[in-house]
Amino acid sequence: MDRHTIEPRPGWQATVEAQGLIYPLTRYPDDSLRPYWDESAYYAFSLPEVEALEEVVEELHRMCLAAAAHIVEHERFGDLGITDPRVADRVAESWRRRDELPSLYGRFDLRYDGTGPAKLLEYNADTPTSLVEAASPQWFWMEERFPGADQWNSLHERLVDAWKRQAALLPPGAPVHFAHSAGDELGEDLMTVAYLRETAEQAGLDARAISVENIGWDRISGRFVDEGYGFIRACFKLYPWEWLVTDAFGPHVLDTLDNGGGTGSTLWIEPAWKMLLSNKALLAVLWELFPGHPNLLPAYLDGPRELARTTGYVAKPLLGREGAGVTVHPAGAPEEPRDEPCCYQALDPLPVFDSNHVVLGAWVVEGEAAGLGIRESAGLVTDGYARFLPHVIL
Known part of the structure; x- marks a missing residue:
């Protein structure tokens, strides 16, 4: 794993915008615009490196499923902040029927510097973004700048194949609605959903766009409907489950939740059981079940424990x-009590390449490793000002 500087392509902004990345710039607090898509540098990997990372990612996914099973079996929903019994029941039912429910993708954030084992930082399993740039613009960048090279990137093909394989799990004859939030000012959610809708259409599905704000509730039929009062039988939503179940329509979501084989109800993608994996408490459960695993960092829910004096910790x-609320505590620093439930994970600072802190975003589609996106940040926390850099396999 090496970082190399390179001259950006002339007209790069227009190029990536035409490829779906309509948010290539980030506005900073001083009102300046700086590249989010940053092709002034790239990362190079060897094939054995990527193959080893693929094995790590798929093992981590299997471990996360084992942790989800443990949470359901031992009814540890409270550790995840799921205190509503109805929500817990629906999540548990969804987990038990997971083989009947469509589930597409997720993104692992990893600490990796090319020398030691990759470490899991978190699993974005419900509404992961940075998909468009990982799947499309960086592939076309590689073809233009490094013809004949390769890339850890089979996202598009795997997503299309996943829709084809899982089409039998969808309500027969019903279109699949693809929902994003109209409150997204950057366009990232819009384009992520539009891209996923395109992969579904290429798989032969009837896919229709809608904003979450335009999903209506028909009191007479007791169903969710679109702008034309058509029954929303299946819906992919880039809208977190923890928001969905607590919104004004949350009770209707729970009442009509299709957890497999239901009629007159709505099938949501990703399914409700993804709430088990998209929660930072998962990190602590993983460490409890697989203590000392080389790809995990120690993590706890009841406080930093020994981490406060040994490695330091991240709350x-x-x-x-996007790093909201994350705080970094070096070893020996005074503990700072938190009012909200947190996961306390060992501090293992992101590796630094040319003064940039680097995190790997490794994608899975149907549980199989499918691609890589790399983000750089100025500080230890990867936040909304991080930049996306392409990569190649040389």
Whole structure:
């Protein structure tokens, strides 16, 4: 794993925008615009390196499924902040019927520097983003800049194949609605959902776009409907489950949740059992079940324990996104009590390449390793100001 600087392509911004990345720039607090898509450098991997990482990712996914099974079997929903018995029951039912429910993808965030074992930082298993840039623009960048090279990137083909294989799990004859939030000002959610809708259409599905805000509730029929009052029988949503079940329509979601084989109900993709994996408490359960595993960092829910004086720790809100609420505590620093439930994970600072902190985003589709996206940040926490860099296998 090496970082190399390179001259960006002339007109790169227009190029990646035409490929679906309509948010190539990030606005900073000083009102300046700087590249989010950053092709002034790239990362190079060897094939054995990538093959080893693929094995790690698939093993981590299997371990996460084992942790989910443990949470359901031992009814540890409270550790995840799921305190509503109805929500817990629906999640447990969804887990037990998971073979009947469509589930596409997820993204592991890994600490890796090319020398030691990759370490799991978190699993984005419900609403992962950075998919468009990982699947499309970086592939076309490689073809233009490094013809004949390769890339850890089979995302598009695997997503299309996943829709084909899972079509039998969808309500027969019903279109699949693809929902994003209209409150997304950057366009990232919009384009992520549009891209996934395109993969579904290429698989032969009837796919229709809708915003979450335009999903209606028909009180007479007791169903969710689209703008034309058509019954929403199946819906992919880039909208977190923890928001969905607590919104004003949350009770209707629970009442009509299709957990496999139901009629007159709505099938949501990703399924409700993904709430078990998209929660930072998963990290602590993993460490409890697989203590000392080379690809895990020690993590706890009841406080930092020995981490406060040994490695230091990172406090992560159970449902935080893009680094929101994450705090870093070096070893020996005074502990700072948190008012919200957190996961306390050992501090293993991100590796630094040319003064940039680097995190790997490794994708899985149907549980199989499918691609890589790399983000760089100025600080230890990968936040909304991180930049996306392409990679190649040389």
